[in-house]
Amino acid sequence: MSLFYAEWLVWALPFISIPFVLLLSKWPKARDWFAAAIVFLTFLMAVSLLLDVQNGQTITSSIPWLTAYGFTVTAHVDGLAAFLAVVVNSLGLLIVVYSQGYMGHETGLPRYYSLVLLFIGAMTGLVIAGNFLQLYIFWEIVGICSAFLIAFWYDKPEAVRAGLKAFLVTRVGDAALLIGFVWLYATTGSVDFQKLGSMASQGVIPASVVTVTGILILIGAMGKSAQVPLHVWLPDAMEGPTTVSALIHAATMVNAGVYLVARTYPIFSFSSTWLTAVGWVGVISALLAASMATVTMDIKRVLAYSTISQLGFMFAALGTGTPGGWFASQFHLMSQGFFKALGFLAAGSVLHMLGTRDMGQMGGLRKRMPITFVAFLFSTLAITGVPPFVGFWSKDLIITELSLANMTPQLFLILVASVLTSFYMFRALFKVFFGPESKMAVEKNLHEAPKIMTVPLLILSACVLVLGFSEQFASGLLGITESLTLQLPIVAASLLALLIGFGPSYALFYLHNPNPQTLLETHGALRQLRGAFLAGYGFDALYLAVFVKPFTRISNAMRSIQTGILAKNLWPMLAVLLLLAIWLVMR
Amino acid sequence: MNEQQLLLVFSAMLFASGFGTVITTKNLIKMIMGFQVMIWGVNLALFSGGLVDGGVNMFSKSLVVLSISIGASVEALALSFAILAYRRFGTLNPWEIRRLMH
Numbered sequence: 001m002s003l004f005y006a007e008w009l010v011w012a013l014p015f016i017s018i019p020f021v022l023l024l025s026k027w028p029k030a031r032d033w034f035a036a037a038i039v040f041l042t043f044l045m046a047v048s049l050l051l052d053v054q055n056g057q058t059i060t061s062s063i064p065w066l067t068a069y070g071f072t073v074t075a076h077v078d079g080l081a082a083f084l085a086v087v088v089n090s091l092g093l094l095i096v097v098y099s100q101g102y103m104g105h106e107t108g109l110p111r112y113y114s115l116v117l118l119f120i121g122a123m124t125g126l127v128i129a130g131n132f133l134q135l136y137i138f139w140e141i142v143g144i145c146s147a148f149l150i151a152f153w154y155d156k157p158e159a160v161r162a163g164l165k166a167f168l169v170t171r172v173g174d175a176a177l178l179i180g181f182v183w184l185y186a187t188t189g190s191v192d193f194q195k196l197g198s199m200a201s202q203g204v205i206p207a208s209v210v211t212v213t214g215i216l217i218l219i220g221a222m223g224k225s226a227q228v229p230l231h232v233w234l235p236d237a238m239e240g241p242t243t244v245s246a247l248i249h250a251a252t253m254v255n256a257g258v259y260l261v262a263r264t265y266p267i268f269s270f271s272s273t274w275l276t277a278v279g280w281v282g283v284i285s286a287l288l289a290a291s292m293a294t295v296t297m298d299i300k301r302v303l304a305y306s307t308i309s310q311l312g313f314m315f316a317a318l319g320t321g322t323p324g325g326w327f328a329s330q331f332h333l334m335s336q337g338f339f340k341a342l343g344f345l346a347a348g349s350v351l352h353m354l355g356t357r358d359m360g361q362m363g364g365l366r367k368r369m370p371i372t373f374v375a376f377l378f379s380t381l382a383i384t385g386v387p388p389f390v391g392f393w394s395k396d397l398i399i400t401e402l403s404l405a406n407m408t409p410q411l412f413l414i415l416v417a418s419v420l421t422s423f424y425m426f427r428a429l430f431k432v433f434f435g436p437e438s439k440m441a442v443e444k445n446l447h448e449a450p451k452i453m454t455v456p457l458l459i460l461s462a463c464v465l466v467l468g469f470s471e472q473f474a475s476g477l478l479g480i481t482e483s484l485t486l487q488l489p490i491v492a493a494s495l496l497a498l499l500i501g502f503g504p505s506y507a508l509f510y511l512h513n514p515n516p517q518t519l520l521e522t523h524g525a526l527r528q529l530r531g532a533f534l535a536g537y538g539f540d541a542l543y544l545a546v547f548v549k550p551f552t553r554i555s556n557a558m559r560s561i562q563t564g565i566l567a568k569n570l571w572p573m574l575a576v577l578l579l580l581a582i583w584l585v586m587r
Numbered sequence: 588m589n590e591q592q593l594l595l596v597f598s599a600m601l602f603a604s605g606f607g608t609v610i611t612t613k614n615l616i617k618m619i620m621g622f623q624v625m626i627w628g629v630n631l632a633l634f635s636g637g638l639v640d641g642g643v644n645m646f647s648k649s650l651v652v653l654s655i656s657i658g659a660s661v662e663a664l665a666l667s668f669a670i671l672a673y674r675r676f677g678t679l680n681p682w683e684i685r686r687l688m689h
Contacts, residue, residue, distance in 0.1 A: 563685075564685060565681055565682060565685055566609060566618060566681065567610045567611070567612075567681070570609060570610045571610065573606075574606065574610065577606075
C-alpha cells in the first residue's frame with residue numbers, strides 16, 4: 001500500500017515546496033501552516049514506507065547518474081531507513097507546529113521555514129540514500145542548514161559566532177568522511193552500501209583499508225554527532241531559537257552521525273579496532289558531557305550536554321559489535337529524539353514566557369506553568385530511565401548489551417554516566433520548577449504558554465510514556481531475530497544508578513541541606529572540579545589557542561594585500577598574465 | 588592561422604577587454620559587464636579546445652553549456668548585490684563604497 005513514489009517524494013517534497021514557502025510570504029499564516037502541512041505529508045509517506053518494510057522487505061529504486069563513473073541516485077528503504085524517516089518526520093512535524101506559537105512574533109520567518117523544510121528534507125534524504133556519495137550531499141545540506149539556523153538571529157554576534165563554530169567544527173569531521181569514502185571508492189570502485197557490505201563480508205577489501213577508512217568515517221560521525229573531541233559546537237549552538245535546538249538535537253543533525261555508523265556497520269564491523277574505537281568514543285563522551293551538565297546554569301546547555309552524553313550511550317552500544325547492541329543504539333536514538341524534543345520544547349516554553357535561560361532566575365514555576373511542568377517532568381523521568389518511560393527500556397537495553405559483551409570497564413563508566421545523568425536532570429527540574437517562586441516570574445505575571453505550544457508538548461509526553469512498549473515491533477522492523485529480555489541484575493543496577501544520582505540532587509537542590517553554596521565555599525576540591533567542568537575541560541581554550549588565534553594573526557597580516565577593491569586585487573593577476581605572455585614569446 | 592588559433596586569439600581579446608574593463612571602471616554595473624565578457628572569453632577558449640574535424644566534441648560542449656548557465660546565475664547574483672549596494676550607499680563606485688564603510 002505504498003503511497004505514490006513515497007521513497008522519492010518523502011525527501012524531495014520539502015525541497016520542491018521551498019519556493020512556495022517564499023511565494024506565500026504575503027500571507028504569513030498560510031505560509032506557516034503550509035510548511036506544517038508539507039511535513040505532515042512527508043510524515044504520512046514515512047509511515048507508509050514503514051508499513052511497507054515492516055516484514056523485512058526493502059524498497060530500492062535508482063536512477064542512473066554520472067554513468068561513466070558507475071554512480072546512481074538510489075532510494076534505498078529498509079527497516080533502519082524507514083524507522084529513522086518516521087522519527088525525523090514525526091518530531092519535525094511537532095516542532096514545526098510548535099514553531100507557529102514560539103516563532104510567531106519573529107521577523108525573517110520565510111527564511112526560517114524554508115531552512116527548516118530543507119533541514120528535514122535533507123535529513124530524510126540522508127537516511128534513504130543508498131550510497132556514500134548521495135549521503136554525503138545530504139550530509140552537507142544538513143550541516144549548512146544547521147549553521148544557518150543556529151545563526152538565525154544574525155544581528156546577535158554570539159549567534160553568528162555559534163553558527164560559524166558549528167559549521168567549522170563539523171567541517172573537520174566532514175573532511176574526514178569525504179577522505180574516508182573516496183578512499184573506499186578508490187580501493188573497491190563502489191560507493192554503494194549494499195555492495196560494500198557484501199564485499200567486506202567476503203573479505204575482498206584489505207583489512208587495513210577497512211580499519212583506516214572506518215576510523216575516518218567515524219571521525220565524520222563524531223563531528224556531526226558532537227562526540228568528544230569534536231563536541232564543542234553543540235553547547236554553543238544554544239544561541240539559536242529553541243525550536244532549532246530541538247530540531248538539531250532530536251530529529252535531524254546529531255542523529256546523522258549515529259545513523260552513519262549504524263549504516264556502515266556491515267562494512268566496518270569486521271575490524272575489532274574500529275569497534276573498540278567507536279565504543280570508547282561513546283563512553284568518554286557520555287562521561288565528560290554528563291559531568292559538564294552538572295554545573296552549567298543555562299537550562300538549554302544542560303540539555304545540550306545531555307544530548308552529547310546520550311549520543312555517547314549510542315556509540316557505546318554500537319561498540320559492542322553485536323546485533324543487539326546495534327539495535328539498542330537505534331532504539332535509544334528514537335527514545336532520545338522524543339524525550340529530548342520534549343525537554344527542549346518544555347524549556348522553550350519556559351524561556352518564551354520568562355525571557356531568560358538562566359536557571360538562577362527561575363524557580364517555583366510548576367504552579368504557573370502546569371503543562372510545561374508535566375512535560376519537563378516526563379522528559380526528566382525518561383532521560384534518567386524511570387520505568388515505564390521510553391528511556392528506561394532503551395538505556396537498559398544498552399547496559400544489557402554491554403554486560404552481555406563482557407565489556408566491564410565500559411559498562412562501569414556508562415553506569416557512572418547514568419548516575420550523573422540522574423543528578424543533572426533532577427537538578428534542572430528542581431531549580432526551574434520547585435522551590436520558592438522566582439522574582440522574575442512574579443514580576444512578569446508568568447502564565448502557561450499558548451495552546452499551539454502546549455498541544456505538541458502533551459503529544460510528546462504521551463509518546464515518551466508509551467513508546468517504550470514498541471520495542472518488540474522496532475526490533476522486528478530492524479531485523480533483529482534474537483529475543484531481547486531485560487535481566488533483573490541489570491535493571492537493578494540501572495535503577496540503583498538512578499537513585500544514587502537522585503539522592504544528592506534532592507538533598508542539594510530541593511531540601512537545600514546541605515546548601516550547595518556553602519558546600520562549595522567549604523570544599524576547595526569541589527570548587528576546582530566545578531571550575532574544570534564549567535570550562536568544559538579546556539577544549540575551547542585549546543582550540544582557541546591552537547587554531548583560532550594563529551589564523552586570525554595570519555588573516556590580519558594578509559589584509560595589506562587584500563584591499564577589498566577588485567580593481568586593485570586584479571593588478572597582480574595582470575602582472576602574472578603579462579609574465580606568462582613574455583615567457584610564451586621568449587620560449 | 589587555422590580555425591582553432593583564430594578562436595583562441597579572439598578569446599584572448601575578449602578576455603583582455605573584459606579584464607581591462609574590470610580594472611579600470613569605477614562603476615559596479617560596468618565591472619559586472621566586464622566580468623561577463625571575461626567569462627565569454629573563457630567559454631570560447633573551452634569551446635575551441637574541443638574542436639574536431641567537422642564539429643565540437645561533446646565534453647567541451649557540455650562544459651561550455653554548464654559554464655554559461657553558471658555565469659548567468661553569478662551575474663544575476665552580482666547585479667542584485669549591485670542594486671542592494673546602490674540602495675544602501677547611494678553610489679555604484681566601489682572606491683566610494685569602501686570609504687563609506689570606515
